[in-house]
Amino acid sequence: xxxxxxxxxxxxxxxxxxxxxxxxxxxxxxxxxxxxxxxxxxxxxxxxxxxxxxxxxxxxxxxxxxxxxxxxxxxxxxxxxxxxxxxxxxxxxxxxxxxxxxxxxxxxxxxxxxxxxxxxxxxxxxxxxxxxxxxxxxxxxxxxxxxxxxxxxxxxxxxxxxxxxxxxxxxxxxxxxxxxxxxxxxxxxxxxxxxxxxxxxxxxxxxxxxxxxxxxxxxxxxxxxxxxxxxxxxxxxxxxxxxxxxxxxxxxxxxxxxxxxxxxxxxxxxxxxxxxxxxxxxxxxxxxxxxxxxxxxxxxxxxxxxxxxxxxxxxxxxxxxxxxxxxxxxxxxxxxxxxxxxxxxxxxxxxxxxxxxxxxxxxxxxxxxxxxxxxxxxxxxxxxxxxxxxxxxxxxxxxxxxxxxxxxxxxxxxxxxxxxxxxxxxxxxxxx
Numbered sequence: 001x002x003x004x005x006x007x008x009x010x011x012x013x014x015x016x017x018x019x020x021x022x023x024x025x026x027x028x029x030x031x032x033x034x035x036x037x038x039x040x041x042x043x044x045x046x047x048x049x050x051x052x053x054x055x056x057x058x059x060x061x062x063x064x065x066x067x068x069x070x071x072x073x074x075x076x077x078x079x080x081x082x083x084x085x086x087x088x089x090x091x092x093x094x095x096x097x098x099x100x101x102x103x104x105x106x107x108x109x110x111x112x113x114x115x116x117x118x119x120x121x122x123x124x125x126x127x128x129x130x131x132x133x134x135x136x137x138x139x140x141x142x143x144x145x146x147x148x149x150x151x152x153x154x155x156x157x158x159x160x161x162x163x164x165x166x167x168x169x170x171x172x173x174x175x176x177x178x179x180x181x182x183x184x185x186x187x188x189x190x191x192x193x194x195x196x197x198x199x200x201x202x203x204x205x206x207x208x209x210x211x212x213x214x215x216x217x218x219x220x221x222x223x224x225x226x227x228x229x230x231x232x233x234x235x236x237x238x239x240x241x242x243x244x245x246x247x248x249x250x251x252x253x254x255x256x257x258x259x260x261x262x263x264x265x266x267x268x269x270x271x272x273x274x275x276x277x278x279x280x281x282x283x284x285x286x287x288x289x290x291x292x293x294x295x296x297x298x299x300x301x302x303x304x305x306x307x308x309x310x311x312x313x314x315x316x317x318x319x320x321x322x323x324x325x326x327x328x329x330x331x332x333x334x335x336x337x338x339x340x341x342x343x344x345x346x347x348x349x350x351x352x353x354x355x356x357x358x359x360x361x362x363x364x365x366x367x368x369x370x371x372x373x374x375x376x377x378x379x380x381x382x383x384x385x386x387x388x389x390x391x392x393x394x395x396x397x398x399x400x401x402x403x404x405x406x407x408x409x410x411x412x413x414x415x416x417x418x419x420x421x422x423x424x425x426x427x428x429x430x431x432x
Contacts, residue, residue, distance in 0.1 A: 014247075025188060043152075061164075064092075071084050072142055127172075215239055221397060240383050252275060252277065320341035339381075381397070
């Protein structure tokens with residue numbers, strides 16, 4: 001981790017994919033580069049990138065991708081989601097259990113290439129389940145013939161290299177419309193947006209390096225006291241958030257260079273992609289519910305469609321519980337996501353009550369300042385629990401004074417929930 005910049009392996013391989021994304025964009029503007037050739041280029045690029053980044057662990061991604069395509073072609077549309085969801089989550093859970101075995105039983109650091117494969121597998125789960133829902137709902141029609149353009153487009157959608165290691169979730173219909181665009185609609189990336197993305201990424205990397213230096217000189221949760229623990233938690237969470245911001249911007253830049261990004265034509269009704277990196281909202285909001293909707297927005301949209309809108313009871317709790325399952329069910333993740341669900345529910349009740357009680361603008365200004373700080377501290381607490389994952393780290397975090405912040409929200413949740421129950425009001429979902 002020495003040096004001015006620290007690039008993790010995923011960042012390195014995304015950087016390697018960038019020139020190939022530009023090449024794909026350039027070739028698509030040529031008359032001789034057919035739609036079939038575009039799909040083949042995306043598949044071969046995905047397989048090559050997977051082998052470079054994951055080596056032999058790439059089979060952990062290839063097997064469920066091709067099995068999903070086989071299920072799409074073989075199972076009746078009304079049953080395809082149940083089959084693909086069950087198979088994909090079983091496969092991903094078994095892979096995560098392998099990571100648990102290495103980390104907790106063997107007490108060994110996991111192989112980095114295996115971790116990259118797991119991360120790519122989680123993104124593949126998003127694309128597979130989104131497509132299976134589209135098929136079961138009749139939005140995408142599957143051709144029964146095993147030979148045909150639809151089979152090739154399924155494979156390219158699941159394995160296309162700009163989104164193999166990262167990037168916002170793109171729907172299959174949007175992907176198809178983008179890849180099938182006429183040659184005249186493919187344009188090289190503009191210099192202005194490219195320069196802005198590059199400067200933003202450079203600034204975030206410099207800030208990340210500075211925060212890393214502060215964290216190295218500030219101690220840890222094991223040897224801090226009171227306000228020192230708050231500073232350690234806040235600084236560590238800032239480092240995690242900056243890492244996510246850098247990844248999101250780089251991932252979107254690779255998609256954008258390939259002509260497949262969120263801001264690329266055409267715009268389909270209800271199929272528009274969203275950017276994951278709305279940094280301004282994440283850093284300025286005083287509402288945890290708004291932070292939750294904005295954090296990794298394409299994943300939030302996927303969870304809402306896959307779990308929240310289909311849950312018959314306790315949709316908020318089911319959504320966060322499934323998110324913990326999807327992330328791997330590490331102890332810190334289970335605690336962190338369940339805590340997140342409680343905090344979102346408390347956020348709704350607290351702000352609903354404050355809207356009625358606080359009328360003057362000085363009071364509202366003070367309220368926004370206090371709730372902004374409290375929201376950021378809650379986010380930092382959850383991020384540390386989720387990212388540090390282990391029981392020992394969770395024990396240190398729980399024993400520190402930082403636990404007072406979620407405890408305050410829990411107390412207010414109990415008091416306001418009782419008041420709401422007596423008033424007969426129905427709770428609102430966190431997606432509103």
